[in-house]
Amino acid sequence: MHCLSAILSWVFITGRLAWPGLGILSIAARLKGREKLVISTREKNDILIVDIEGEIRRSDITDVTLHQWIKQQLERGKRKILLNFEKVDFIDSFGVGEILASYISTNNLGGKLKLVKISKKLFLIFQVTMLTKVLEIFDDEQVALESFFKE
Template sequence: MKVHQRQEGEITVLDLEGRITIGEGDVILRDSIQGLLQSGHQKILLNMARIAYMDSSGVGELLGVFQSVTSHGGKLKLLNISTKIKDLLQITQLLSVFEYFNDEQKALNSFVS
């Protein structure tokens, strides 16, 4: 998995690309989030438009980084999740845990409100 980082004001957007599975993408995501938290970034938006696949390990990793951000007083939200990933989160009853958006501007604005 590849992670491209960009800033939109106080919000850090991570554009993710590839797969989030055990051994592929999970450690990269965790390390990226930990680095942001250590640097004082607390508003994080994960753009998942280019995530081709995510398995149950990926779901676990997503939940883990969400909990990590939350425990540091931050907010983590999802952008552009595919139907398959949305279904996976719904099946695991985790969809309600995450705030998710299909429009980047609405997602960015949600950090302010």
């Protein structure tokens, strides 16, 4: 990892941000046996793409949850958010709640939150919790991006 990435990083440990204030999360390691959740952001055509890596789970280590971080992005005017789950290894009920709360907050502000590249295992969790009926989930990032403009 480059020093600049470390400086511009937030550490997101199993469901909560440790350093609010910047815009990129980018440290991959283990802390006390727990996998860190790494979040990197990029933009394409006014769409905030959030690349998530690791595990989305409850943690009492830090102060800002994924939902709170997304709300911060909404406050900054982001209304089109695509969560890329390609490298998400695990999600617990807390993480599912964070995704649902983020969807509701985004929707309430007239925005759209969509998901892309979810593993079969995680997709099954979303099916069991019936979130597949609420969330738009795509296999292909380009198709997901185009869907923001078809509405």
